[in-house]
Amino acid sequence: MSFASDCKKELCILENKRACCLKAECYGLLLFSKCFSVRESRMICENGAVARRVAEAAAVSAGVYAEVRADLRRKKTGAFTLEIPGEDARRTMIESFGHTGTEVGLRIRMENLKKDCCVASFLRGVFLICGTITDPQKEYHLEFSTPHLHLAEDLVQVLQGVKAAQFSPAIARRKNSYMVYIKESAAIEDFLTLIGAGNSAMDLMQIKMYKEAYNNMNRVSNCETANLDKTYSAASKQIAAIALISDKVGIEELPADLQEVATLRLHNPDMSLRELGERLSISRSGVNHRLRRIMEYAETLGTPEDEVAAQRIGK
Ligand SMILES: [Zn+2]
Structure with missing residues (x-):
């Protein structure tokens, strides 16, 4: 299990206490998925728990049935297919978040994120569906990926607007998609805490402390060697x-x-x-x-x- 999948597993068993937050998370999950369109009905999701969460959220907050199937051809990577059958159902889902489905550039409707509690839930949804985090043993890196430039830009704005923490996200282009990323360990820790992955945030903090202690130890021992040479x-x-x-x-x-x-x-x-x-x-x-x-x-x-x-x- 990778750090990212452990983190998503932790998030997928969280319960949204308020209806507004459930809807906000669902909005994040669907908007940043590849199903938020009248034409597209299907997407591949590598994480089964996330796929089931999208289906559940779509049913509860948009009244839309979504199907989750294990993709047997991609058994090794454990991929799942998520599908929202029927154009009408997809239109209903899109309209329930105030979108028309005919927008040229997809954007975040800020009206859906008026409350602070909902911003956190929305970001949880976005992270679950298109986010990933590198193992902190290697480096500190959290990123979101989307094919829509405006969605990436709006996500940066939402992150910058979070009151409980200071995020300085950046955007980079990668092939056919845009990547919004955060590099500072403290900011990543805050982000995980914000979206409800408290245990993962704690793990990250511990890994960071261990890495710092190890570096300090090396520094001290190098210093001692230098002193010894002098002696x-x-x-x-x-x-x-x-x-x-x-x-x-x-x-x-x-x-x-x-x-x-x-x-x-x-x-x-x-x-x-x-x-x-x-x-x-x-x-x-x-x-x-x-x-x-x-x-x-x-x-x-x-x-x-x-x-x-x-x-x-x-x-
Ligand atoms: Zn809320």
């Missing part, structure tokens, strides 16, 4: 200096406090200054100060023997 490169310079002192004069020539830190550093190249300090019961800056004195002392001894030899040959 190593500083330590390797200190160890080179200590080795030079050891070669030229011997570590025992160093004052006791420097000897102590030099020996400890030599045996623990991966220790941070803080850890060295803890071992010696001195502060981090105390360790830093002693190591600096060692480096300075090493500098007075010059470069290591082989480098000096190489320089001489060069001259």
Whole structure:
């Protein structure tokens, strides 16, 4: 089961509490289906639950009988055929929403969506019939698809007019249809909540939180690796200096406090200054100060023997 089909399944068992909302959902379902015309009677619907919901809505709110049949030729994808038989029945259905069936460009009749409760139900219907949502594990993307440009434009207007949330939908053309889409995860979450898919919205939120936690974890671990590299490169310079002192004069020539830190550093190249300090019961800056004195002392001894030899040959 995909995220989209889980989401539609959740929506299809919702009950419309008010008659106005039932009618609004039915309007969304039918207007954005391919059956909202006197001529066209049939459409393919991949989701059986959605097809049955359209038939139920058409019967209850428009008094029209719609037939749902499993399409046996497309058994694998589980397709269903939805049909509203009879021109008269289709005309009745269209007219019950205030349309004539002779419009050149199909548009949303805003008169059908006067109440806020009905806007949410209408959008639920539109999402069920022509919407889809990408698995949030991959990306945040919710879209509606329609062959009618004006319907796409009107849908954008309806989405922008929702008072309970902020939607910034965009339109794109794809082959013979128009796609209205939303990309922001928070907006998609709000949309799902608005149309009644509370569980799917919660799932999306959890996936998002998990993704963020995972990214943060990676960031922290990259940061730790970078710090570790820094510790190593500083330590390797200190160890080179200590080795030079050891070669030229011997570590025992160093004052006791420097000897102590030099020996400890030599045996623990991966220790941070803080850890060295803890071992010696001195502060981090105390360790830093002693190591600096060692480096300075090493500098007075010059470069290591082989480098000096190489320089001489060069001259
Ligand atoms: Zn309503």
